[in-house]
Amino acid sequence: MSVHDTFTQYVMPTYGRFPLVPEKAEGSWLWDDQGNKYLDFCTGIAVCSIGHCHPRLVTAIQQQASKLMHCSNLYEIPQQAELAKTIVENFVKIPGKVFFSNSGAEANEGLIKLARKFGNSKPSTDGTPRPEVITFRNSFHGRTMATLTATGQDAIQKGFAPILPGINYAIYNDLDSVKAQITDKTAAILLEPIQGEGGIFSATAEFLNGLAALCKDHDLLLMLDEVQAGFGRLGHDMAWRAIAPDVQPDAISWAKGMGGGFPVGAFWVSDRAISDGVTLSSQLGPRTHGSTYGGNPLACAASLAVLAEIKEAKLNDNVIAREQQIRATLAEWNHPAIKELRGKGLMLGFALEPSAIKTAEGVTPALALVLKLTEKGMLTVPAGAETLRWLPALNVSQQEVEHALALLKEALDELAA
Known part of the structure; x- marks a missing residue:
């Protein structure tokens, strides 16, 4: 056959x-x-x-596979700690913490959950939770139920009704359309710095800076999907810095190129304070989120090799x-x-x-x-x-x-x- x-x-x-x-x-x-x-x-x-x-990636996988491929996240995995430190200190360069997944869709699921958790921790003025996230027409964030809902393409959502509540769509590079979607239920804005599957449309610097200002004014999270664009793809460590380097995101998702072919995904969350003594990165604590395979020693060894090569070879x-x-x-x-x-x-x-x-x-x-x-x-x-x-x-x-x-x-x- x-x-x-x-x-x-x-x-x-x-x-x-x-x-x-x-x-x-x-x-x-x-x-x-x-x-x-x-x-x-x-x-x-x-x-x-x-x-x-x-060769660097192949050797890293071979050497790690001969020692330890997987163990539970109930334990402190040294390769995971090293990879998180590398991402925070050498790439994002803003204090924060990293969660490891296996794919971009999982990473974006994590961002959506973070927004929901934040919207419950920081409710509207009348005390009701803020569960809603603004995403954009022509976007792509994945094919799970939450991420296909976040994806602003009817063709991706067709046949899966009812899609999940809580996502509102604005027009990419149109700040007025974003302003029109903000309500007392809005918790976050999620976007790709460059819309990949939607046709390779780049956000403008004015748009990204404007979104950052709106998030500050309305106490919203600015969440960036860099699954396709991150880790050197745009000629910068982080994709958003190729467009608007002064923007300070609250959370970022990645996958694809960070493993060089080995399945790995991640999202970073800022350590910034959201109230007295409470940081944003503390929102997803024990029993709120997890992954059986995410951040296993083999995946982390692979990603460490890839990120080291990107840096050392000045790619x-x-x-x-x-x-x-x-x-x-x-x-x-x-x-x-x-x-x-x-x-x-x-x-x-x-x-x-x-x-x-x-x-x-x-x-x-x-x-x-x-x-x-x-x-x-x-x-x-x-x-x-x-x-x-x-x-x-x-x-x-x-x-x-x-x-x-x-x-x-x-x-x-x-x-x-």
């Missing part, structure tokens, strides 16, 4: 999978079971942040240089099929001109381009119907980017309407 037939018979059809069977990978390259070689600018959707099978500098290289080349092309390049760092979205791209019936312009690039030996991913997304490894080379751009130009020219 072929891999395709086995999938069809035994695996739930939750993904529209491409007809490609991965077999091995190294750095920015992946090979399928037929021996075909691909330049990987998808990287597991921003997961393999230091490339496939990086933020490479991310910024490669973005400049891509933007300079596109400016030279002035290609009619590309309307604009959105995003920052190596989280980039090529906004396509639909009328300039030939597509088959039922195929979006972005998907047509993804399929054409796959034929040419390059892996990419759409971000909506009319946006091609690039998420290469943070250590992708100048030569690999040159090759990717050449393939993109060939594909666009061949699809020209």
Whole structure:
């Protein structure tokens, strides 16, 4: 039985999978079971942040697996403590505490629970709890019931009614729409610094600074979903600092690239005081939250290796240089099929001109381009119907980017309407 037939018979059809069977990978390259070689600018959707099978990551996993893979969070796991310290002191650089999960959806669930707990601890003036969170249209926060509710896309929520109460949607980069959603029941605002699945739309500095001011004025939490954008993806340790460096968030979620391919997620909560002698980070105490696997020794060893490589190899500098290289080349092309390049760092979205791209019936312009690039030996991913997304490894080379751009130009020219 072929891999395709086995999938069809035994695996739930939750993904529209491409007809490609991965077999091995190294750095920015992946090979399928037929021996075909691909330049990987998808990287597991921003997961393999230091490339496939990086020796530092492989060694860390092997060494830790030979000693201790898992133990209960009832005990003090040294790798977890070290990773939390690394995140707080070397990346966030604001006093706070970290909870470890296994995925971005779990991390965002934690932020939603934090907002509910805060809204109960700091109720409205009449003493009633504040259970509501403002999120944004076109956002994506996960596929659990709470996070698909937080996701401002009807297509993600379709078929799961009734969605959970307590989420209100504003318009991204529109402060007036946020103000209109704030009531005496609002506890927090949750947003992505760059909307990933929604099409690679970046928040403006004015918008992020404005949200911070609204949160201060109304005693709300400012919570950032950096699951796709964090840990160097935008050329900065933290994604929000690439946009509005003076903002002081109350909580941040991560996953994807922080493990380099090993499943790990986390969220950070500020140590700031919310009342006399009470900190925000103390809100989720014993019996309020937990995870069987979150923060296990193996996951933490993997993440420590990835974060160390990002810092020591100065990958933020490479991310910024490669973005400049891509933007300079596109400016030279002035290609009619590309309307604009959105995003920052190596989280980039090529906004396509639909009328300039030939597509088959039922195929979006972005998907047509993804399929054409796959034929040419390059892996990419759409971000909506009319946006091609690039998420290469943070250590992708100048030569690999040159090759990717050449393939993109060939594909666009061949699809020209």
